Amino acid sequence: MLLLMCAQIYENWQKLAYHSGCCNIISPHIFNGFYLPLKPGALQCKASLPSALNSVRFTSIVYRIDPTVTHSLANLGEFGLISRIADRVSAPESVITGIGDDAAVTAISPGMQLLTSTDMLLEDVHFRRAWHDPYRLGRKSLAVSISDIAAMGGIPCWALLSLAIPSMLPLDFIDDFMRGFLEMAAEKRVALIGGDTCSSRTGLTVSVTIMGEQHPDRIVRRSGAMPDDDIWVTGTLGDAALGLKLLESGFGSAQPLDSIHSSGNTGAINSSLPSRSSLSGVGGRDYLFSRLLDPVPRVSAALALAEAGLATAMIDVSDGILADYGHIAEQSGVGGCIRLDCLPLSESFCRQTESLPIFPFHLALSGGEDYELCFTADSSNREKVVDCLKKCGIAVTRVGIVTRFSGVTAVNPDGSRYVAQKEGFNHFK
Ligand code: ADP
Numbered sequence: 001m002l003l004l005m006c007a008q009i010y011e012n013w014q015k016l017a018y019h020s021g022c023c024n025i026i027s028p029h030i031f032n033g034f035y036l037p038l039k040p041g042a043l044q045c046k047a048s049l050p051s052a053l054n055s056v057r058f059t060s061i062v063y064r065i066d067p068t069v070t071h072s073l074a075n076l077g078e079f080g081l082i083s084r085i086a087d088r089v090s091a092p093e094s095v096i097t098g099i100g101d102d103a104a105v106t107a108i109s110p111g112m113q114l115l116t117s118t119d120m121l122l123e124d125v126h127f128r129r130a131w132h133d134p135y136r137l138g139r140k141s142l143a144v145s146i147s148d149i150a151a152m153g154g155i156p157c158w159a160l161l162s163l164a165i166p167s168m169l170p171l172d173f174i175d176d177f178m179r180g181f182l183e184m185a186a187e188k189r190v191a192l193i194g195g196d197t198c199s200s201r202t203g204l205t206v207s208v209t210i211m212g213e214q215h216p217d218r219i220v221r222r223s224g225a226m227p228d229d230d231i232w233v234t235g236t237l238g239d240a241a242l243g244l245k246l247l248e249s250g251f252g253s254a255q256p257l258d259s260i261h262s263s264g265n266t267g268a269i270n271s272s273l274p275s276r277s278s279l280s281g282v283g284g285r286d287y288l289f290s291r292l293l294d295p296v297p298r299v300s301a302a303l304a305l306a307e308a309g310l311a312t313a314m315i316d317v318s319d320g321i322l323a324d325y326g327h328i329a330e331q332s333g334v335g336g337c338i339r340l341d342c343l344p345l346s347e348s349f350c351r352q353t354e355s356l357p358i359f360p361f362h363l364a365l366s367g368g369e370d371y372e373l374c375f376t377a378d379s380s381n382r383e384k385v386v387d388c389l390k391k392c393g394i395a396v397t398r399v400g401i402v403t404r405f406s407g408v409t410a411v412n413p414d415g416s417r418y419v420a421q422k423e424g425f426n427h428f429k
């Protein structure tokens with residue numbers, strides 16, 4: 001009984017230590033009645049217990065955090081951090097064993113096949129802490145992986161999160177990152193079932209492995225496009241690329257920082273962070289920043305298309321429609337023709353580029369990170385495609401046609417071949 005009691009005290013004390021970020025190694029010894037020995041000055045803990053040992057119940061813990069001890073990853077340690085993450089995760093029925101064992105155990109629905117994809121996000125390669133606040137970075141880290149499952153017509157289900165973290169990164173950064181990650185997970189019904197955690201001697205590295213499921217006959221591959229199919233795209237193109245251009249050109253720095261500061265985010269170089277305050281202003285720059293920093297994976301649209309059997313091939317637009325449709329074309333053994341005057345552009349994109357002497361079509365064609373869906377469909381299904389996506393509340397635009405011969409071209413309204421003119425962007429320098 002005494003042992004059980006000690007274990008209870010120890011367990012509760014560990015939880016306190018994890019959550020306060022104050023202590024890493026905890027001694028389980030009990031001496032001098034019911035006081036726990038502590039690292040000097042770190043954390044004080046006292047358990048008060050009723051006198052009869054055989055009816056011992058743990059009643060209270062009194063603790064005091066020494067203000068000289070900072071909350072840091074170093075104090076928390078790898079296992080403290082994993083526990084801190086695990087404490088925030090809730091598991092659906094499909095997760096039989098989640099975080100905490102050597103491997104997760106999950107149940108795939110009967111008749112379904114497993115879809116798996118992995119992505120890495122490297123600091124200063126895929127993101128900059130100066131621009132990506134941790135909350136939105138957490139959301140985006142999962143969103144881009146969910147987008148891959150959606151692009152196959154799959155139902156995203158489970159994710160593994162591996163983090164290589166610079167030891168000096170503030171704990172608040174990881175907390176806000178996880179808040180964003182788990183919020184995206186909840187929105188898209190994805191369960192975090194494990195991962196790996198280690199320290200990094202360079203920047204932050206985030207690696208997400210995602211798994212989803214789908215009936216074999218509903219999975220949509222890149223290889224199914226047929227000559228004369230229509231080429232479609234959801235949403236608008238080029239917003240994220242324009243947002244990135246604006247940030248690179250210093251246009252993000254003039255934005256107010258209210259919401260980011262008030263949410264207590266730290267660890268990012270806040271002076272140049274774009275604001276979250278007016279994301280709904282569709283004509284403004286913040287809309288473009290949100291498209292870059294907080295992309296929304298088109299899960300419901302992709303699932304609706306897959307379930308209706310409408311998409312012959314599908315991909316998510318992460319590298320620009322020219323390159324991404326190019327993958328469909330290559331794997332389907334076809335070509336394609338994309339019309340410039342059909343490219344869907346947002347109000348913000350048009351407004352923010354209206355003063356340029358040369359319209360930056362190249363951003364809409366070749367700019368990355370829109371995470372829209374590009375898919376092909378039989379031309380007899382045009383109305384069905386529009387109806388299907390209308391039900392999901394997602395805009396869809398027919399941008400071109402699949403050709404029999406290889407090669408993907410973009411054409412001007414007069415039918416002449418478009419040659420990219422990137423000089424337009426010198427004006428943002
Ligand atoms: P092992 O040494 O067997 O690889 P770890 O100590 O790395 O185990 O991980 C312990 C448990 O915590 C495992 O279930 C693992 O999947 C999970 N885990 C580790 N890091 C993370 C993380 N960043 N996010 C979610 N789960 C994690």
Ligand code: MG
Pocket residue numbers: 195196197
């Ligand atoms: Mg491990």
